[in-house]
Amino acid sequence: MLKCPVCGGRMSVTEDKKSVKCDGLNPKNKKHSFDFSSDGYLSFGVTGGDSKEAVAARRAFLSTRAYELAALPIRSFVKLFVPDCKLLIDAGCGEGYYTSMLSEVSENTVGFDLSKFACAAGAKQAKRDGKTNLLYASASVFELPLQDGCADAVTNIFAPCAEEEYKRILKPGGYLFVVGAGKEHLMGLKRAIYDDVYENGERADLPKNMEKVDCINAHYSWKICGKENIAALFSMTPYYWRTSEGDKEKLASLEELVTDIDFEINVYRKEND
Numbered sequence: 001m002l003k004c005p006v007c008g009g010r011m012s013v014t015e016d017k018k019s020v021k022c023d024g025l026n027p028k029n030k031k032h033s034f035d036f037s038s039d040g041y042l043s044f045g046v047t048g049g050d051s052k053e054a055v056a057a058r059r060a061f062l063s064t065r066a067y068e069l070a071a072l073p074i075r076s077f078v079k080l081f082v083p084d085c086k087l088l089i090d091a092g093c094g095e096g097y098y099t100s101m102l103s104e105v106s107e108n109t110v111g112f113d114l115s116k117f118a119c120a121a122g123a124k125q126a127k128r129d130g131k132t133n134l135l136y137a138s139a140s141v142f143e144l145p146l147q148d149g150c151a152d153a154v155t156n157i158f159a160p161c162a163e164e165e166y167k168r169i170l171k172p173g174g175y176l177f178v179v180g181a182g183k184e185h186l187m188g189l190k191r192a193i194y195d196d197v198y199e200n201g202e203r204a205d206l207p208k209n210m211e212k213v214d215c216i217n218a219h220y221s222w223k224i225c226g227k228e229n230i231a232a233l234f235s236m237t238p239y240y241w242r243t244s245e246g247d248k249e250k251l252a253s254l255e256e257l258v259t260d261i262d263f264e265i266n267v268y269r270k271e272n273d
């Protein structure tokens with residue numbers, strides 16, 4: 001299912017299993033290859049995305065299981081809509097918290113992220129878990145090195161939504177799951193910092209040219225214990241970058257924080273040919 005990002009040729013794993021190489025069936029008959037990193041992810045040579053520190057903070061926070069009750073419905077939705085999933089692509093997968101869970105309802109799963117640190121963390125965890133049906137690769141979600149119509153399902157969780165690219169890689173009748181913040185997501189966190197608190201608005205990059213077939217919210221209240229876990233959650237949010245030092249201190253003094261967790265799960269279907 002891999003497509004050479006240089007010439008569009010079909011790619012396969014080399015005999016020594018250290019790289020993938022294209023078939024060179026392009027006009028210049030030149031072959032291109034991309035290597036697996038020592039951590040085990042496939043590197044397409046992109047740069048950017050989350051820093052090492054951001055990846056570590058997300059991993060630490062997610063390991064508290066605060067988001068588990070919101071993550072489980074995503075997996076259930078995939079299983080419900082795509083019961084015979086051969087290939088699932090998690091676009092903007094981060095360090096693979098959801099990707100790993102989703103690999104339980106798909107024969108094969110590939111997580112793509114721009115961040116090499118995120119891909120490395122995901123690949124190392126997959127190795128520790130002995131998951132052989134799960135691959136991580138560094139690439140942009142706007143230019144995925146995948147053949148047209150290869151995926152049964154695409155998940156896109158708190159990451160940029162590249163509608164046209166997801167549509168291109170989905171099989172006809174395939175499903176796209178876009179997950180982001182619902183109206184009440186992290187209200188408790190916002191109340192602890194700001195005087196005036198507003199509900200989250202609708203995101204601007206939701207798909208416009210695919211049929212929306214379902215939408216649910218996974219919404220509950222959760223107590224986050226410990227300064228370090230509150231700090232890790234805060235650093236994962238966009239508020240971290242827009243909050244004054246004074247307001248940041250309000251949060252830093254808290255030992256526990258009760259907040260809404262509100263995930264909005266939108267489901268889209270690619271029409272049949």
Ligand SMILES: C[S@@+](CC[C@H](N)C(=O)[O-])C[C@H]1O[C@@H](n2cnc3c(N)ncnc32)[C@H](O)[C@@H]1O
Pocket residue numbers: 048049050058091092093094095096097098112113114115118139140141142156157158159160
């Ligand atoms: C908020 S994190 C979410 C990660 C993961 N889905 C989760 O919810 O735990 C957003 C992720 O998108 C990645 N990202 C940002 N722009 C990207 C792009 N153009 N292509 C691929 N990944 C991208 C970042 O590196 C980061 O890992």
